[in-house]
Amino acid sequence: MAQAPVNVARLAAVDAAGAAHLLSEVRSGTLAGRRTRVAPRPVIGQSWERMLRSGVEPEHDFRSGLLPHDEVERRRETSALRHVLPVLREGLLSVADAARHIVVVADEDGRVLWREGHASVLRKADGLGFELGADWREDVVGTNGIGTPAVVRRPVQVFASEHFVRSHTTWTCTGAPVTDPRDGRLIGVVDASGPLESMHPTTLAWVDSVARLAEAGPRETHPASLERLRAVAAPVLARLRGPAAVVDRDGWTAAVTGMPYTARISLPASCTPGRRRLPAVGLCSLEPLAGGWLLRAGGEAAPHGDARIVLDLSRPRRWSVAVSGGAGTWARELSPRHAELLCLLAVHRAGRSAAGLAVEVFGDPSRTVTVRAEMSRVRRYLGPLLEHRPYRFREDAEVQVLFPADPRDLLPHSAAPSVRRGRPAPTTVP
Template structure:
């Protein structure tokens, strides 16, 4: 019989919350003592505890959170990209958190607390822990917690009582969900609801995640408005252009084209600041700045295939791809899904069928429609770099992969079975 994992969202029937917290505490103490726990924690908790013991976080007190100054907090509020979603987050959760003796916390992509609200009593208790505006709430600072662990895993998570790595946090329960930006898919921050451990409720995580998705929808609406304004600026310019040209925002989302088939997005280099740049999808382009974007005029010449690709997955939270071609070098930060796809293809130079990729990424060979759609999207953006039947890097392209020093840091957010296997030291 497979082991039963401790799950705060669905504790054993009839188990008192306090008794369940004691079971979690027994598992916590056993793991920290180097012993096998009587009942193992959930995989997401076990993996986080393993990271914490590898980084040396103090299980008794954590590390000093190192709060930002009020001026720095205000600056980060303006720069974090969550401003358009703030009303949605507050409106969806603040009153509920207050009534349930919880607090609402919004943190940026670095785990720094930018906004708090809710029950005054619980806010005062949070202050005693250093859970205040400007404080860092990453795993590296305060151990396993909903904000920090959601930033690592890139998915919603609920942390209850002794699932927190640091003992001083065992009196708390918290649920958090990441918020992704529509422009580049990066996590902009985390929304969290925290309170006394005795107030744990199985629906809290679902509610927090639903409000986070609603906030993402608000951000997408704001982004579409920005593209409309860019399109209005570009229209008279494109009317005078001869040949192929495209107008994009700073993240490569296309506002308008002329002489080209419609495309939703171009992968741009990390920085576009020269008069010319090279793009895998278009070749060499003349670059002109626009308010909020770029006008890219294609320089007509014979397009040559890329010669070398470097997939860098050495950083736990951000993968990148560098492509070298006859006309220059191009680099771009990858979304988590595209990083997974390219890593699996790099590990299988002979190629993968759609069914094999579905098994690699989802553990379900039947999900070929999802795989074909995602690879097709990636092939359009990386023209000449990928081939199909089977899916693989193009012939003649040298592929190098830069891996992290520790196998556990290999795309830690990914739940793909192929990546999970490679995080084991023996397989790596």
């Protein structure tokens, strides 16, 4: 007779200690290859099989290195999760604190970016390595409430010894994936976790409903974002000869001229400026616009020799870059890190190598991997206006920097050595 999987939620609602004891037997027996009284739930059993194949050690608490603070901040600033974070907080935090849970939000790579909730539970989580910047992918730390939902793309509750790694078996974790409703892409996982005794059978439905509510935001705001892009595109398309289209960063079409309308145009996974052959368009040139791309059918790119770039650092935490010429006029707000990098390149027009920028931004020439990753993101919207080897603005581009009236307000968040040298030393009052 085939083993029947245990109904964890029903059993734990009546006898949490008994459920934990039974699951401990199931875990020990299954991992030892023995037949047990009941089978693990399919989602758990399949996860354990993946762990055994990938070499995760059930008795070894492995932890990869935490991301440095600046990388956590960079991921927060660029993650699509930042737009749905208020919904997640409102829907989860008050209940989580009362239930002695913590709420954890991880990005699509399984890295913990936000973590809030009951103070004593946060301290216990520290002991498990459940910290900001930690890597909780399933193939790193085993079956868990962040990594497993990311793999199976549905909500999962991992109760006690359903965790693959023994050190996690005193916890209950309930996670749900958060996807971009426009393309189904995973953007992160939200998780409510707590000690074993805090488990409740309704937690799974609660976490899932909040995740679905968070996904509704991008779905509702997408038409408005396309309308803004359409306004940017109108004067650009009016000056062009020949077929062209303007799409957002996910390929959704905002406007076309001289070619049939297609709701969405498939873009390369790593979209960069230049000549491409796209299934719906054929040979075309991709040129960055604020919030999207200009696709010029035929592959003939617009000239950039008359480009003017204005880097506005004059307003606290509202830094931007504006470009005119070439593909028209557009502007984009900058993250703190991109504001630092473009400021350096605007001041040093001869350019800087990756190691040089690493010294000027981090004071550490070994941080070239981080610099190259950031400059790759910058080049996605500045395109051919920014060259590399070394990184620099094009020689024929006019670059203007608008500095704050008070030099002490120059990128006040920045700890970059070169930026700090550009500010006046603080005055000591006797």
